[in-house]
Structure formats: C-alpha cells, structure tokens
Amino acid sequence: MDIKAVKLSIVKMPLKLPFTTHLGSVTEREAIIVEVEDRNGFIGYGEGVAFSSPWYTEETVNTSYHVLKDFLIPLLNKKGINHPDEAYLLFSTVRRNHMAKAALETALWDLQAKIESLPLSKLIGGTIEAIPAGVVVGNPDLPEALKQIEGYLEQGFQRVKVKISPEDDFQYISEIRKQFPDLPLMADANSAYSLEDVARLKALDEFGLLMIEQPLGYDDIIDHAKLQSQIETAICLDESIVTFDDARKAVELGSCKVINIKIGRVGGMGEAKRIHDYCVSKGISVWAGGMIEFGISRAHNIALASLPGFTIPGDISGSDRYWEEDIIDPEITVHNGMIRIPERPGIGYELNKKRMKEVTVFEERFEF
Numbered sequence: 001m002d003i004k005a006v007k008l009s010i011v012k013m014p015l016k017l018p019f020t021t022h023l024g025s026v027t028e029r030e031a032i033i034v035e036v037e038d039r040n041g042f043i044g045y046g047e048g049v050a051f052s053s054p055w056y057t058e059e060t061v062n063t064s065y066h067v068l069k070d071f072l073i074p075l076l077n078k079k080g081i082n083h084p085d086e087a088y089l090l091f092s093t094v095r096r097n098h099m100a101k102a103a104l105e106t107a108l109w110d111l112q113a114k115i116e117s118l119p120l121s122k123l124i125g126g127t128i129e130a131i132p133a134g135v136v137v138g139n140p141d142l143p144e145a146l147k148q149i150e151g152y153l154e155q156g157f158q159r160v161k162v163k164i165s166p167e168d169d170f171q172y173i174s175e176i177r178k179q180f181p182d183l184p185l186m187a188d189a190n191s192a193y194s195l196e197d198v199a200r201l202k203a204l205d206e207f208g209l210l211m212i213e214q215p216l217g218y219d220d221i222i223d224h225a226k227l228q229s230q231i232e233t234a235i236c237l238d239e240s241i242v243t244f245d246d247a248r249k250a251v252e253l254g255s256c257k258v259i260n261i262k263i264g265r266v267g268g269m270g271e272a273k274r275i276h277d278y279c280v281s282k283g284i285s286v287w288a289g290g291m292i293e294f295g296i297s298r299a300h301n302i303a304l305a306s307l308p309g310f311t312i313p314g315d316i317s318g319s320d321r322y323w324e325e326d327i328i329d330p331e332i333t334v335h336n337g338m339i340r341i342p343e344r345p346g347i348g349y350e351l352n353k354k355r356m357k358e359v360t361v362f363e364e365r366f367e368f
C-alpha cells in the first residue's frame, strides 16, 4: 500500500437522547475519524470508538489519539504494509490499545477495498446481502423504555436489547415481557453482577430472553462458565473478549454460548473476522455489537455483519438512532427492519464534508 498521508479528526456531537447503563449516561459522543490517503488519491476511512472517559474499556479518545499519533502512524510510515491483513502483526509491538489500532486498521481495509474496486463486505468474504437491524434501549425509566420499544417495533427493528442491573432487572424485564410477549428480547448487564447474584439471574430464565450479555466481571471468563452451568438463558460475552485467544478460551471453558463481536474492542477487522471464523467452526453464534458510533464505524460493522456466521440481529441501527445528522453521505437507513449491504466500493459511504466541518473540534495531518 503506497500511503501518502493520514489525517485524524476529533469530532463531537450530542446524542438525540441520553444513553444510560448502570455505569452512567452518555449524552455527547466524541470520536476520532481516520482518513488514510494513498498516492493514487484513494481515501480509506476508519473511526476510533473509544469514549471520552474509560467507563467501557480502559481506552479514551485522548489515549487513542496519543497511540495513533505517536506509535501506530509512525510504525505504518516506517515499515509499511502490502495488505491490511498485515496491520495486526505490524501493530503487535504496541500492547493492547485495540480501539486505536482498529481505527487505523479499518481505514486500511476501506482503502484496500477501494483500490480493488470492491465493496468491503466482498473483500472480507461477506455473503449476506441485507442484515437484520437490532436496537438498544438505554433508558432505566420503564414507561419511557416501553414507549421507545413500541416506536422501534413500528420502525421494523427485529430485536431489542435493554440494559439491566440488580436495581433494574426482574420487574423491568417482566413489564416489557407483559407488553411484548413475542418480542425477540435480550438484556445487557455490562458487568453489573457477581456470582453472589446467581439466584437473581436464574430468576430471569422465565422470560425467554435470547441471551444475557456480560453479566459478570468485564475481564472474567471463569465465573461466567460457573454461571452458565446454572442458568438456562444463554450467556453472551462482550467486554471479556478482546482477543482471538479470549474467544477460544471462553468457548473451551463453556463461559458463553454467544459472542458479541466489536471491531474496536478486538483490535480490528482482521481479528474480528478470525473470531467469527473460529466461532462458526465451533457452532458458537455471533452478532455485531455497537458503540453508539458515527456512520464510519457503523459502515464497518455492516460489512463485518455480511459474513455468514452473523445469523443474529446485532446492535446495528440506522444513522438516525443517535444522530440528528450523521457524518456520512448517504446516511445508513433501515427498511422493513433490514439494512442493505452497499454495493459501492469500500465501506460504501462518503464523509459528509459539510457535517464534518460542523462537528470537528481538532484535526491533524501526517505526511508520509
């Protein structure tokens, strides 16, 4: 790959509605947009999905920026690569910092797809043409959450995920179930429980949830295996799976029956694909997670979700789920509960220059 320059832009936008978990509320989103330009004028886009504060993972917008600027971009400049497949190994001299790595690596994948004039979904081996859209309700106020769910179902969403914690679980889920008895419903705990809560979690079995996501420690796979053997509901791991080996060990231990794959959390599209391939070979279901992201990351998620193992609707909604106006053109839209995989080269979405100007708070360009 003959790279000419990398540009980083920090963008900032308020959410339409606050998004709340037991760990706090997100009301405004900052992210890093990466543009990698080659000497033929092709530009690949990536998005750094770390949050402004380290509540979900240890990375933040500022640590990602530092790692990109001072380590990853200089590594890429100095050593170069022939294909984005080589980026994970190139970046392996930097420990973890997966969201920073994924921001740059995904831009390289988009660039490669544009060089080959292929949709990114096809370049990575995608076979699915349209993916079912799922949505997350992050609202602890039950009447409001019920109203939100009703609205999303009218829009055709095929699966709803709600956030739970020991303060808001049995009653909350029970009311939702009462109003929507057939709804494909799941709950995400973001590590709000411990093994002392086995009875509380077992009590949720009666609601027929599709799965319960990350009930225990964010870095645990041992206790999750103990929990899975005591509850009916399938456990899905999110936070605990940050590498291919984490996925392998969790599957070997029986810590989960499902894995939520997030490109940023696992350090890139290449690693996300490896985890997908492994899970398919082991009969473990996967789906694409979300990070309250802008359109660039959302577009990468859509390409990933075109792989054949993504059989469950993920946390992939349209641009208008969180944003008055997204930074991409066209915006991502949901029709009859489905999102079509674009047939245009690369991720299939352009940066909306006008919107980028409005929401960019800082930018810097690195010439190679």
Ligand SMILES: O=C(O)CCC(=O)c1ccccc1C(=O)O
Pocket: 056, 135, 136, 188, 190, 238, 289, 290, 291, 292, 293, 315, 317
């Ligand atoms: O709609 C979305 O992007 C997502 C959802 C979501 O649940 C989430 C959002 C931010 C950080 C972590 C999580 C999660 O899956 O745990």
Ligand SMILES: [Mg+2]
Pocket: 188, 190, 213, 214, 238, 239, 260
């Ligand atoms: Mg989660």
